[in-house]
Amino acid sequence: MRKEYEELLKLYKESFLVEEIAMLLYWDKDVTMPSGGLKQRAEQIAFIAELGHKKKINPRKGDLIKQIQEHPDYENLSDVEKRNVYLIQREYTKLIKVPPEFVGKFQKQCVISTEAWEKAKEEDNFSIFLPEFEKMIEYNKKYAQFLNPIVDPFEVLLDYNEPGMTIEKCDQMFNSLKKTSIPLIEKCLSSSKKPDMSILNRSCSIDIQKKINEEVLELIEFDLERGRLDEYVHPFTIGTYDDVRITTKYTEKEFLSAILSTIHEGGHGSYEQNIRKEGSYQPVGTFCSEGMHEGIARFYENFIGRSSEFWKSYFKRFKELTKDIFADISLDDLILAVNNIKRSAVRTEADELTYNLHIILRYELERELLSGKIEAKDLPQIWNRKMKELIGYEVKNDAEGVLQDIHWSGELMGYFPNYTLGNIFGAQLFAKFKKDSPNWQEELEKGNLKIMINWLKENVLEKGNIYDPFDLVKEVTGEEVSSKYLIDYYEEKFSKIYDLN
Numbered sequence: 001m002r003k004e005y006e007e008l009l010k011l012y013k014e015s016f017l018v019e020e021i022a023m024l025l026y027w028d029k030d031v032t033m034p035s036g037g038l039k040q041r042a043e044q045i046a047f048i049a050e051l052g053h054k055k056k057i058n059p060r061k062g063d064l065i066k067q068i069q070e071h072p073d074y075e076n077l078s079d080v081e082k083r084n085v086y087l088i089q090r091e092y093t094k095l096i097k098v099p100p101e102f103v104g105k106f107q108k109q110c111v112i113s114t115e116a117w118e119k120a121k122e123e124d125n126f127s128i129f130l131p132e133f134e135k136m137i138e139y140n141k142k143y144a145q146f147l148n149p150i151v152d153p154f155e156v157l158l159d160y161n162e163p164g165m166t167i168e169k170c171d172q173m174f175n176s177l178k179k180t181s182i183p184l185i186e187k188c189l190s191s192s193k194k195p196d197m198s199i200l201n202r203s204c205s206i207d208i209q210k211k212i213n214e215e216v217l218e219l220i221e222f223d224l225e226r227g228r229l230d231e232y233v234h235p236f237t238i239g240t241y242d243d244v245r246i247t248t249k250y251t252e253k254e255f256l257s258a259i260l261s262t263i264h265e266g267g268h269g270s271y272e273q274n275i276r277k278e279g280s281y282q283p284v285g286t287f288c289s290e291g292m293h294e295g296i297a298r299f300y301e302n303f304i305g306r307s308s309e310f311w312k313s314y315f316k317r318f319k320e321l322t323k324d325i326f327a328d329i330s331l332d333d334l335i336l337a338v339n340n341i342k343r344s345a346v347r348t349e350a351d352e353l354t355y356n357l358h359i360i361l362r363y364e365l366e367r368e369l370l371s372g373k374i375e376a377k378d379l380p381q382i383w384n385r386k387m388k389e390l391i392g393y394e395v396k397n398d399a400e401g402v403l404q405d406i407h408w409s410g411e412l413m414g415y416f417p418n419y420t421l422g423n424i425f426g427a428q429l430f431a432k433f434k435k436d437s438p439n440w441q442e443e444l445e446k447g448n449l450k451i452m453i454n455w456l457k458e459n460v461l462e463k464g465n466i467y468d469p470f471d472l473v474k475e476v477t478g479e480e481v482s483s484k485y486l487i488d489y490y491e492e493k494f495s496k497i498y499d500l501n
């Protein structure tokens with residue numbers, strides 16, 4: 001059976017390598033490729049994607065899995081080896097349940113829908129997107145039915161996007177988050193402490209910003225010998241192990257946005273750089289889940305990039321590098337501006353606290369769209385009404401409303417909850433880190449981020465994919481996943497910053 005196991009891992013490694021190559025093609029397209037190369041690149045990407053899919057659904061894998069699992073020696077495999085077999089089986093069964101013709105049709109529809117979405121957004125006209133969106137909803141339902149025909153399609157998609165995620169868990173966590181966030185936002189907004197937002201729009205040359213971002217990357221220990229930082233308008237991360245590439249976006253009048261993007265992507269990148277070495281190119285040597293990846297990136301972005309501890313330690317150097325631009329600004333002014341709470345239209349520009357409400361809105365709508373409780377044609381009105389209810393924002397047009405995200409034109413539904421789930425995972429891990437490191441605050445204020453990063457490495461990053469996400473959080477913190485820690489964190493943080501109570 002050893003032979004079969006080794007062969008299975010070899011086949012897994014092949015599809016992993018193809019995926020790594022595909023990611024490089026995407027990175028190159030966005031970062032360095034001349035614009036004229038787009039058509040040629042599209043062909044290369046399509047070719048490699050098909051090759052990757054074929055490798056993933058190679059029927060030999062199915063035979064090997066069966067032979068291994070039914071072999072009398074199966075019990076002699078170590079837990080890690082069994083986990084490898086299980087993870088390959090999980091991916092394989094998911095993929096072979098969906099017929100290849102359907103995958104092809106769905107992918108084509110995604111291209112058409114994305115084009116329609118772009119046009120609709122540009123012209124602020126939902127009706128251009130509507131017919132394609134209706135088809136996307138049908139494709140989503142169909143996809144879910146292939147995976148599991150007897151369970152509610154949205155439930156199937158949630159679990160597809162994040163193992164272990166259910167409607168019940170989402171409802172429970174999101175409802176308590178909603179109930180506590182709305183009044184807390186209200187309190188922050190009516191506090192006498194008002195952030196001076198103009199600070200964040202002061203001109204800061206790209207050269208200075210680059211210097212700051214490079215330093216910050218070094219502080220969070222993103223390894224530039226095994227990684228790169230480049231520029232792209234929608235920052236993203238690709239790569240694994242010893243070749244990890246992150247991107248950020250510089251705008252002269254938005255220095256903070258670049259710093260937070262760099263820290264966020266640096267978090268994604270550090271995750272990849274620190275995954276267990278002994279399992280590289282095996283399923284256990286990959287990240288735990290999309291939600292956990294996002295959780296780690298947000299851990300870096302919020303608990304470092306938006307924390308008073310980090311800014312306290314970096315403020316002097318920040319002023320030095322920016323010369324007289326922020327000479328008149330106090331540390332408190334900056335921390336307040338970095339943590340300004342506002343009712344706003346766009347998810348990606350939302351503050352830490354209202355961000356989750358943007359996600360909950362999408363979660364509730366996706367669920368009702370898939371169950372047929374609401375119809376796609378009514379979405380703009382429902383969207384605007386919910387924005388008012390949840391965030392208190394009056395949507396001006398569909399471009400800044402229902403058409404703002406690309407997701408519904410090119411991906412399966414049920415992904416949005418991962419962003420908030422990431423915040424929930426992160427906060428529970430952060431609480432445990434604080435408990436394990438009583439002097440954490442002092443250390444972070446001194447600029448010693450190592451204490452936090454080492455904790456993360458040991459407890460999460462190096463564990464790779466040994467556990468499913470909900471099990472990993474339980475293993476590390478000793479408790480079931482709960483939104484309680486995120487709620488406590490918000491209450492404590494914003495009460496202090498906005499002088500509440």
Ligand code: ZN
Nearest residue numbers: 264268294297
């Ligand atoms: Zn991210």
